[in-house]
Amino acid sequence: MNSLTFNGHGVWAIYKFEMARALRTVWQSIVTPVITTALYFVVFGSAIGSRMTEIDGVPYGAFIVPGLIMLSLFTQSIFNASFGIYFPKFTGTIYELLSAPVSPLEIVIAYVGAAATKSAVLGLIILATAALFVPLRILHPIEMLAFLILISTTFSLFGFIIGIWADGFEQLQMIPMLVVTPLTFLGGSFYSIDMLPPVWRTITLFNPVVYLISGFRWTFYGSGDVGIGVSLAATLGFLFVCLAVVSWIFRTGYRLKN
């Protein structure tokens, strides 16, 4: 009876635990990002956007929606997943996870799955919030959902890695604050990179976030800064890098076991 091949009960237990944690802190998990996003719409969409021209035939307020959702997906996925695995390390309750008959893959599925679920749901809530402020149009809804899930999963995986690597709460904040947020702002969340001078445009193309935002915008308006194929390849590339790092962490026990 005990010859487990996949510990489904274990994965479900962790997933439920993580989701329950989000519901307990619903204010922090959902309300805060929604309010922040609403503020962006008021400032950029209404106040500034009313003086901006359309970009690629899309009103400015609507143009920034995909970028804003991405910004939330990035930061929330990283925050949820890194906190989820860092906190048991911090309190010591990780002993139970390490002593349980769960495989590394199952641990990743449970933690990353829960974090990705949370940010995907949040992304949809932000989308609904946005619809209250600006007229929205989604040309490729299926692709939009797929992209939303893919990005949530990839950045949750990235967050999981940060959570394992982090030794303190400052480190937990460091990468999102110092790397992800700047790259997102500079990655075409609020403008089309075609609006930049040629030199900056070239430099910006080294920012991986450009490809993610562009791809997501494509699912809304059918056009982006780069082709959808390139966007998809960049996203999958990042996903595989994260997967490789995670599997290395578990092979070596890096920062999890003495």
Add this chain to the structure above:
Amino acid sequence: MAPVIEITGLTKTYKSGLQALKPIDLTIGKGEIFALLGPNGAGKTTLISITCGIVTPTAGTVTADGHDIQKDYRAARSKIGLVPQELTTDAFETVLATVSFSRGLFGRAPNPAFIEQLLRDLSLWDKRNDKLRTLSGGMKRRVMIAKALSHEPDILFLDEPTAGVDVELRRDMWNLVRGLRDKGVTIILTTHYIEEAEEMADRVGVILKGELILVEQTATLMKKLGKKTLTLNLQEPLAAVPPELAEWSPTLKAEGNELEYVFDSNLEKTGVPSLLRRLSDLGIAFKDLHTSQSSLEDIFVSLVHKDRAGDRTGAAA
């Protein structure tokens, strides 16, 4: 007795370079209560942590119920329950939620009736909806025991289960341990109280500085540990031990103000009455006297010496 835990050539050197375990070989039988006895820093927690999968061994193998803890970790770990030394709980979870979580984590389907009985046995049922952070230390320890038992393990590790625990919990815990043993559960506990090992364990392993220096049936060990010291506070200091006392080989302490005699309290003839008679014959008066059990540390040291001496006769050192 069929072996349930088999440890072979197990060593652990931490990244700091500290060797916490010298090669350890140990077999524990099914249904046994085994006590690992040793002072702080001896390596008890390290040994348990390796067996439970929390620490990676440097060399050697461990099997649980025939399953290698590394190659076949799923099968091995699903047999094992662990109550760690430190009290670590999820502050915001409720008692019922955290215990049910543990059962799921260990791959078991939910069984509310079993969990209810477990919580009742541990006097936790009334607190089932309480958040863990509102519980006292003793109650948290009960929760950790419930978590460890939630998946009905065949092997239970209790790492210093009675450190800082009140009398009531200690009694409940021992009742629980006996009940589990009756169901055939193997129990390995660590302690630095000899009395505790004596009271509970079938067999005792003494560990010191990462070395398992002896493994004995509890009764046999207690005989070895039965040494006591008689201390006499003399009226007048002595310059030397009088030759008339040679057969007791006592020693002088505190600049000749105290006379110490070490005896075996398990023996029929401890030599105490005859020593006192001889002293009065010699006119050596004392103000006060007391006997004491040698400290655990002293006993360990003397055990190690005895052991080493035994080794030397067998092998060229």
